[in-house]
Amino acid sequence: MTEDVSTPSAEHHEVRYDPIHGWPVIFAPPRAKRPNSILSPTAQSIPDSNPFAEHNEYLTTRESYADRQPDTKPNTPGWHVRIIPNKYPVLSAPAGELIDEELRTRNEATGCHEVIVESPHPVANVCDLSDDQFLRIFLSYRARLKVIANEQRYAHVTIFKNQGRAAGASQPHVHSQLMATSFVPPMVSTEVEYSRRYQLHMGCSYFQELIKQEIQLGTRIVLQTDAFSVFCPYASRFAFEVHLLPLQPQPHFHLATDHEVREAAHLMKQTLVRLQKSIGATEFNYILHTAPFADDSSSGFCWHWEIYPRLSGIAGWELGQGSYVNPIYPEFAAETLVSV
Amino acid sequence: MTEDVSTPSAEHHEVRYDPIHGWPVIFAPPRAKRPNSILSPTAQSIPDSNPFAEHNEYLTTRESYADRQPDTKPNTPGWHVRIIPNKYPVLSAPAGELIDEELRTRNEATGCHEVIVESPHPVANVCDLSDDQFLRIFLSYRARLKVIANEQRYAHVTIFKNQGRAAGASQPHVHSQLMATSFVPPMVSTEVEYSRRYQLHMGCSYFQELIKQEIQLGTRIVLQTDAFSVFCPYASRFAFEVHLLPLQPQPHFHLATDHEVREAAHLMKQTLVRLQKSIGATEFNYILHTAPFADDSSSGFCWHWEIYPRLSGIAGWELGQGSYVNPIYPEFAAETLVSV
Structure with a gap:
């Protein structure tokens, strides 16, 4: 099996499992051919009464x-x-206590x-x-x-x-x-927990190991510096999904050095520009995953930014089963973003 | 605390936790007032070359x-x-074996x-x-x-x-x-697992207990018959989300009797008509949760239909943290749907 040497063929269907969250992602390349499968960006003009502009x-x-x-x-x-x-x-702001009434917490x-x-x-x-x-x-x-x-x-x-x-x-x-x-959101809490168990059993940081393997394989890397890596994850939920993180695990983004913040900002902009130039992706979410405040570095957790271009809608399967369909393999996405 | 007696006030913010999946849902009523918060349905006309029409x-x-x-x-x-x-x-169709390469399954x-x-x-x-x-x-x-x-x-x-x-x-x-x-999708597998543990520890079916409590409280029930219940779940992820299920737990929808199928179809249509009449919700997903084929009834699992009106978009918080924001309390949603 040579999946890591090149992009899987356009006709090949594969289910990949997210190592941390476990969700199955079905890679189904022909789906991109179906009618209206890729959304065009909707134009949004900024009104004159824009509350976010200077002087307002x-x-x-x-x-x-x-x-x-x-x-x-x-x-x-x-x-x-x-x-x-x-x-x-x-x-x-105001604080409140947890109320647990059997099935209603x-x-x-x-x-x-x-x-x-x-x-x-x-x-x-x-x-x-x-x-x-x-x-x-x-x-x-x-x-x-x-x-x-x-x-x-x-x-x-x-x-x-x-x-x-x-x-x-x-x-x-x-x-x-x-x-x-006041709660730790589910995805971060799952990642921290997974990372902690990995550190305990394997004696090294999951995030560091992941990046080491990704750099060795090279097929999903978009941008690489001495201290940071930008790559398309193996079991990407969304077409052209990209993650950005430092090579040395550190739990808290708010403790990053000036130099690290500068590099993260620079790489984020480069990534967004590449997404726009290559596939016209101007509608997207990006999100920071940083550790809960109480966490120390013992779990090997690493803060990172995740970028989800919004090229297709979220339908019944995703919302109702927590599984995903992605028409674009991350190897192809990375190749596209590198070649811009 | 009287949360189950009436709808919480329009200014009250609350986090509710889904009992099975654990996701936190933030109920934030003022959000419905913000600009463009409720999507208008997009008109979709059916083309003449419609492949789904008779004769085509x-x-x-x-x-x-x-x-x-x-x-x-x-x-x-x-x-x-x-x-x-x-x-x-x-x-x-063709079957394939699971390939596990450390971080890439x-x-x-x-x-x-x-x-x-x-x-x-x-x-x-x-x-x-x-x-x-x-x-x-x-x-x-x-x-x-x-x-x-x-x-x-x-x-x-x-x-x-x-x-x-x-x-x-x-x-x-x-x-x-x-x-x-070939895999059991995450949401069903979590529900079956939760239901099995509940049955083991509590000696009764989670689904039966849930419905019993909902009927007693009454504030979230939309439609009720001798054999079925339609209600807005306590920790609804989406505005006007509705679930439909039989009162007697049974794992497999494909083993439902003619009478049960007839009742489920009837209640589904009634619910969709009410959603349309009360809030104009013509864009939605509905999804069947039925047990994996291998499951018997020992877990107390119960097949059910979930309906998600699509009144607002899914943004970074939902996709990136697995938490949800809902501007409409289920008590208010049920009241609205009952009064049509």
Whole structure:
């Protein structure tokens, strides 16, 4: 079997199992040929009343953080990146206890839900921002995470971006979101747990081992530096899915060095530009997986960014069975993204 | 705490945990107010070259089952419901062994992927079909499942429907799909496993206990008969999500009696009509959860249908963390659906 030497043939169907989460991904290349199988991006124009633009600060909630020019005041013009509480928050502050009534377990939805406005100018596509602005965004992510970590009120924090209507964005102006929760979200908790068991049984970090193997095989690598790797995962759920992570495992993104943040920002932009140039993917989600605050480095967990281009819809099979269908093998996706 | 007496207030945020799958669902009522939060259905017109219409049988693959008029031949007109192999199959027949290469586990994607064409006439909305036609569809589901079960080639079979572009349908003509797999899909396997442990520890069926409690509480019930219950689950992932199941647990839908199939079909149509009348939900998925073929009734598992109206998009948080945000409490959803 030579699956790792080259891309499987266009007619070959295969089920691959995600090593951590276990979900089966059915690779079905002919599916890409069916009618309407690839969604065209929906145009989103930015309205004049854009609340995220500079000078419209009075239209938003009051900022919790900003990267701003010296001598400018909070909630006034003069900022590069601005973080504000979400006007329609999914979570809000007051704490509540867990209530367990046999089959009905719940608690107050405590947490913090903020918007990171990524530019003072009305831009809809994050690829149109300068490298410098991209770096400012990533530094702002880290700065705000650090403050929340120090507050010690929440168990975990996630940063994610929805770009484009198909990816769930309701505001077209470039922005991402931050969600600090009193629970550890299922995917991160599964990854940390898996990583901990791997470390215990194998004596090394799962993430480090994964990357070592990926670099050796080479068929799924998109970008590679001395300290970072960008690759298409073996059991990718989505067509052209890409993950980005440092080679040396470290649990917390908020503890990354300036140099690491700079490299992550640079590689993220390069990846997004390649996705756009090669397949026109301007609608996507990216999401940070960072360890729960309470975790130390003993699990070998490694923070990473996951990018999901939104080229097709999510249908009954995915929502109802937790299995996925992907028309594009990651080997082909990586080859395409490398060749741009 | 009176959460089960009435619908929580519009400003109340709550996290509820799915008892089986564990995913946290954040109920955030104000979210429904944000711009573009509820999707309008996309109009899908049926083209003249519609391959699913009667007389166009030559445009499709050859039928594997049909409910047809006496004295008509396969692959000719004269049918009520017709099941054909998917032209763009996700899975196809030949069997393959599991290949485990440390972090990369995979096998040949074996299985069977078929389309159930639900009417000979060009209809886009399943609610526009007669009660008799609805029953024929459900009887066809059972008939085809029974044949596949008897073939003993696959581990499990799922039937699901994607109606509308937002729900993932690429063909507007009313149809659903059948996927027989060599693996048990994660959600069913988790449910069977949970149910088995519940039965072992509690001495009764989880599903029976759940329904008993729901009927006692009454606040989430949409429709109720002597033998069936239709309700909005406590930790619904999606706005206006509805589940439909028999009160007496039984693992396999393909072993349901004529009477049970008739009742399930009737209640499904009633539910879909109510969803359409009350909130205009014409884009949705429904999916059958039935036990793996190898399972007996000892786990207390119960087949059921889940309905997910597609009123909002799936964004980064859901895809990247496996947690959900729902702006509509199930108590409010049930109240709305009952009052139509």
